[in-house]
Amino acid sequence: MRIAVLGQGAWGRTLASVLRQQGHELAVWSRSHGSDPAAVLQRQDLVLSAVAMAGVPALAQQLSAGWPGAVPLVSCSKGIDLQQHCTASQLWQQAIPSMACLVLSGPNLAAELDQGLPAASVLASIHTELASELQRQLSSQRLRLYTNADPIGTELAGALKNVMAVAAGICDGLGLGANAKASLLTRGLAEMGRLSQLLGGDPATLYGLAGLGDLLATANSPLSRNYRFGLHLAEGDSAAAAFTRIGATVEGPATAEAALVLAHRHALHLPICEQVVGLLQRRNTPQEAVRALMERDLRREWV
Template sequence: MAMQIGVLGQGAWGRTLSGLFEQQGHRVQRWSRTHRTDPASLLRGQNLIICTVAMAGVPSLARQLAPVWPVGLPILSGTKGIDLEQQLTASQVWQQCLPSLRCVVLSGPNLATELEQGLPAASVLASSDAALAAELQRELSSDSFRLYTNSDPVGTELAGALKNVMAVAAGICDGLDLGTNAKASLLTRGLAEMGRLLVAMGGAPATLYGLAGLGDLLATANSSLSRNYRFGRLMAQGSSAAEARETLQATVEGPMTAKAAMVLARQHDLSLPICEQVVAFVEGLSTADQVLRILMERELGQEKR
């Protein structure tokens, strides 16, 4: 059955999902800040709202739309990040403003360019509302875009956000030409680091090894299509953070996510050395070589998750 879908945000991910679901026969309406129109006009007559707005824009958008949100209208959140001020994921921000909102999280190894080319991909729909997740799985899956479900939205969002930090670190590693062994070690420890925060925040450990965790990490940390990976690589090759962003001409969530992760790490008494060093490097407090030395010179001990 064709759905009427409103898509908030027309960056690379928003444009890709809009086109993908139109090809499936759904009726899609779009909104972007560049349109300079009221986003509330997009809410009327929809069966589903999809939000792909960058994390920095979600809190203000949720506050703006909360008073006029139609009763029963669900949202599919495709934003990856952690709000620095509130230390909340995107779906948590929406549900803070709209406590009764039916919400599903979309995450996984989804490089927008490949999806636009019609290449196959899989993703996960995570929600505490199993019926809604199953309905969207039926309506939005296709031969080339396979959707699975889980009941761990917080873990799914945290995994999707934190992998961007590890992708920045992977870009730094490759920018320094450290080789495959070093990068494999970095990503293995990065996955363990993601798991520590995910579990502390109430996520399910199994989520870490699914599409939103390991799957998304493998795609994002190994592809030049990944903005976060390219950002880290550009910086390791001598660009400043501002210059790297100017080159990419796109939002890079990893650095801000790393800062938010460090706030959460202090609250939960966690060690997140890769997040810590990404923050130091991006803010100019450490050089790439210093970051490498600090990570490699950590105290020897047993390998732990």
Template sequence: MGLRITVLGLGAWGQTLMGRWQAQGHRVEGWSRSSGGSPIDLLVDCELVVSAVAMAGVQPLAEALAPHWPPGLPLLSCSKGLDLSSLATATQLWAAPLPATPLLVLSGPNLATEVRQGLPAASVLAGTDHDLTRELQRQLSDETLRLYTNGDPIGTEAAGALKNVMAVAAGIADGLALGANAKASLLCRGLAEIGVVLEGLGGVTSTLYGLAGLGDLLATANSTLSRNYRCGLLLAEGCSEEQARERIAATVEGPRTARAALQLAARRGWHLPICEQVVRVLDGEARPADAVRALMERDLRPEWSQP
């Protein structure tokens, strides 16, 4: 017998997951702010809530639903980013009003269009409740969407958030036709920068090299199906951030995440040069070519910190 699932947020990814799980035989209902009505009634008799809302909508939704949340009802977060006001991940925003709720994270190289077409993909299901994570892995996997598990939800979220920033940078590099060598160098250093945030937030280093880290980065930094990559391409063309958003006509999390990451970096003493240059371009303080030059002219240093 299938699960009774409520999906909050019916953007591209939310709708894709609804369709996938309905095809598996689960009973799935969905809600979005644009569809109107209240999602509170959908919590009744539900066995799993899946949040696929944009980061800006997580905190108000969590606070609105918390008084009505059934005890023990698990929540699976699919939102990727850092909240600009609180500098928190999505599950941290959910945990504040719902401290006893079992929280999990779904992340990985999952371009919605390809998953919707039935093309093969893999993702990671991260949670600290091993039995629940394994049971949802069994229930939600199928022959074209294979789910792996890990016990590092915060690291999984950090990797999924920061790869959006690196996808913007990759789009800028490709838009400027900098070549394969430059892009490979950028993604390699970008992965290291993701690792700074992941480890700084308490994540596990191995998550960086898994589906939520390297896997998601490779997908979103190389495909025009990625909104963040397209944002970078448009910035390289000379568009402003606002113009790029208008042309994409959908939520782009990378810019907000880059700004949030820099605020965290200032508090914790992290060095995030790619995030810094992406924000300079977004804020109109540097042309894309000048941002690349600034990265290339940094002081020479070892690839890895010396013991």
């Protein structure tokens, strides 16, 4: 296939490498190139967008007028837009309603794929036949693809697990132990599910690659920027200092803030997201956040 990859951060570069090794013909674009992104779209069979979430709204609008006919797009960005409070694929669809859009998400730490280690991911779309065709075209020995018909649930799971990865980094940074971390991630998964289901996601998606799979990878690996960000917060760094130490995009903090806006809009309580945002805004310390979670009112588990 002829494939354009928009975005050359760690994930965009890795995807391009995987696709090249499969024999696909690649055209790549990065904002740092200073070139016109529309130029790489011509004569393509498929476009993959792996730009950071903050760059999606402007890029989608920029490309909307000249989108090349029926060429589909696979959105690989993870997050929730802070201004419009929607996912990356929703931003693309708003800008280009006629375009077939798919979502790629799963436990895909770019550094491991770069080392040739195997991984799996999910290709989600309401266009099920297209998703199945691209599954066959894009799967390889390095990256095995599954499909589902729940793009919104897939995206929300992939976005919200970054918030839980920040919380997991805080938990490990404070040395709270395996029991506490298991409890945190289990309750975090429930929190992810409440918001996802409210916004139209399929609850089953949460227990697939984009939900539990991605959560296990990013909440337990120092290769995860969100996990490392949490470690730095636990050490007493401010959010600004933690961003500086990471030196790359960290989607979890902005996602936590956007998730809280959505939760408040629908009278939904997300205690872990609330404590993460409190830490980002310096309204509490890591120790106070843990105490607040442990002192919440007792209740049934599935609430």
